[in-house]
Amino acid sequence: MNSYLIRNVSILGAAPTDLLIRDGVVVETGTGLSASDATVIDADGLVALPGLVDLHTHLREPGREDAETVETGSRAAALGGYTAVCAMANTSPVADTAGVVEQVWRLGREAGLVDVQPIGAVTVGLAGERLAELGAMAESAARVRIFSDDGHCVADPRLMRRALEYVKAFDGIIAQHAEEPRLTEGAQMHEGEVSTRLGLTGWPAVAEEAIIARDVLLAEHVGSRLHICHVSTAGSVEVLRHAKARGVRVTAEVTPHHLLLTDTRAETYDPVFKVNPPLRTATDIAALRAALVDGVIDIIATDHAPHAVEDKECEWAYARPGMLGLETALSIALDVLGPQWDLIAERMSRTPARIAGLTEHGHDPAPGAPATLTLVDPAARRVIEPAELASRSRNTPYARMTLPGRIVATFLRGEATVLDGKALK
Ligand SMILES: NC(=O)N[C@@H](CC(=O)O)C(=O)O
DSSP: OOOEEEEEEEETTSSOEEEEEETTEEEEEETTOOOTTSEEEEOTTOEEEEOEEEEEEOOOTTTOTTTOOHHHHHHHHHHTTEEEEEEOSOSSSOSOSHHHHHHHHHHHHHHOSSEEEEOBOSBGGGOSSSBOOHHHHHHSTTOOOEEOOTTSOOOOHHHHHHHHHHHGGGTOEEEEOOOOGGGSTTOOEESSHHHHHHTOOEEOHHHHHHHHHHHHHHHHHHTOEEEEOSOOOHHHHHHHHHHHHTTOOEEEEEOHHHHHOBGGGGGGTOGGGOOSSOOBOHHHHHHHHHHHHHTSSOEEOOOBOOOOHHHHSSOGGGSOOOBOOTTTHHHHHHHHHOSOHHHHHIIIIIHHHHHHTOTTSSOOSOTTSBSOEEEEEEEEEEEOOGGGOSSSOOOOTTTTOEEEEEEEEEEETTEEEEETTEEOO
């Protein structure tokens, strides 16, 4: 295995130190270290963070390898500072059997850029009618612990209750895409002043809030773990605050785009801004940011949703919802939170690792910890050029925007996956 001596790095914003990586772990920190066998990395001005963990990534394989593969998505993740991603189940075929989750898990190991942890579907084919083989997926080589029909809501309350009860046996989690489908039929964007003006059918905030309210009550009733995907409204934050105060075992994520972009982007009719749940208002953004700081929202998750050109460069109404996220998430977090490194590590690494049970991830770089970390240049600014992204798709909402921060290097168990801002595989 390679050894690395990282010189003058600031661990989570602390005074610069040297950091020695050997045999997959951080063996020593301190000033003036030497190691003749190690590759030296000059990290003046760089900040070391625990490798980022994404609880919500769409990798599109199997089925839509034209939009992304496990390998291209893994590369995008490593370049974004990630060392682990949880791969959503809405592939084709759906990841609703032990066979499919094992396939995704194996492809992740073969790519070797990040740990790919498959998420299993809650219901067969995401159809919301019968439970998938949750136990078999949990017992498979992929050891699935998170189940989600993301893209679809588990709308039937009895099925949701059964799923919550079932996963208790192996301390699993149901990650809900909170969208009451009867309230969003034909919806194209957030329901509000902008949708009225544009004449587009609205997706009301209450469609999300009603499901979250129902599900925190169900989770409390059966004593199970619930996770809420991509929370997007101020009202959802209040429901979650109430549930957490009652001691309900609920966690929640917010995406970078819901922390930054508003529904006014729809005025361009550029489908790159079409996403589910939709971009909301400045009031929602303010509430989501405050909740991320005070902990009512536990983590930032990307909802990286690559789409092929023909699914995005068409009329708004026909475009698929979703936007890229892995290669820009840390920059958006820096933009929104500033250099609050401990908070960024908590929301993007330690807590998502804990929720997903990824015990090798989420450790601050310190002697004895796995060398699973990323180096960020916070002073760098970069212009986002879609053609330069490693993702196989191009649907970034940040095209030609200048964003702060750049990932310089990423290490997974002591091996570099990214150096000098370039993927090594
Ligand atoms: N977030 C999105 O806008 N899209 C997701 C699924 C979904 O949540 O609709 C996708 O898989 O493309």
